[in-house]
Amino acid sequence: MTSKKSAKGEYIETDTGNKVSRRSQIIGTTNIILGGKTVIQAEVIIRGDLLRTYPTGGEKQTTPVAVAIGRYCFFSRGCELRPPGKVYKGMFSYYPLKIADHVFVGPSSVVEAALVGSHVSIGANCTIGKFAIIKDYVKILDGTVLPPNIVIPSFSIVAGRPGRVVGEVAEGEVESMDMREIYRSIGNG
Numbered sequence: 001m002t003s004k005k006s007a008k009g010e011y012i013e014t015d016t017g018n019k020v021s022r023r024s025q026i027i028g029t030t031n032i033i034l035g036g037k038t039v040i041q042a043e044v045i046i047r048g049d050l051l052r053t054y055p056t057g058g059e060k061q062t063t064p065v066a067v068a069i070g071r072y073c074f075f076s077r078g079c080e081l082r083p084p085g086k087v088y089k090g091m092f093s094y095y096p097l098k099i100a101d102h103v104f105v106g107p108s109s110v111v112e113a114a115l116v117g118s119h120v121s122i123g124a125n126c127t128i129g130k131f132a133i134i135k136d137y138v139k140i141l142d143g144t145v146l147p148p149n150i151v152i153p154s155f156s157i158v159a160g161r162p163g164r165v166v167g168e169v170a171e172g173e174v175e176s177m178d179m180r181e182i183y184r185s186i187g188n189g
Contacts, residue, residue: 010042011186019186031066035101038073039186045080053093066094070101070118072179074186078108084130084148095131102179106142113146117154119177137169137177 011019016036024040026032028048040046048066066083075081085094099116106124113132116122120134123142128134130148138152141159152158157167169177 011039019183028066031064033065033068035069035071035073037071037180037183038069038075039183040075041077043078044075045082046075047080047082050083050085050094052095053091065096067097067099069099070103072101072183073099073103073105074179074182075105076107076109076124079105080110081105082110082112084112084114086130100136102177104177104179104182119174121177137174139169139173139177141166 010021012022013019016034018034018036018038020026020040021042021044023042024044026046026048031051032046032048046067051064051066067081081097083094083097085092095114097111097113100118102119103116104121105111106122106126108124109122109126111122111128112130113128113134115133117134117136117138119137122128122140123144125143126140127145129146129150132146132148133151135152135154137155139157140163141157144159144163145161146158146163152165155169156165157169158164159166
């Protein structure tokens, strides 16, 4: 990662405006795509080293993507992003974790989803099960545990252990799910 300025602060700012804590653990950086304007706080773990296992043979090798993150995302202290994995054709393999734009992940949450849509807010201490699909404009309340392979429809409020839809995101709440203001407030100074 290239740094715009030689800041001695908490965050390193990349050319695309990502603000990455010096105290985060980003493993396998070549397999992680950050869309820009994303904040990664201290003690966040992103596992880019968990890659798809390709059988040896005629398949064309490209640079694998383990974790793809959109723009204006915010990853709170101590959360972990991990690609989901399963046994396929007798071999254990990981699959990419895709996170769209304006996603907030709360402190100490673990995300192993296949897809997290845009404008999603995941609360503190949540567990997002393997291969979960979370559509756009979803609010997951603190402490929620989503089981593997669940699909959460757009505009849902989800809570519980196991997590289930308990309400609907109101039209007035949609604007509060924009992460631009939070992004601007981090690491300035």
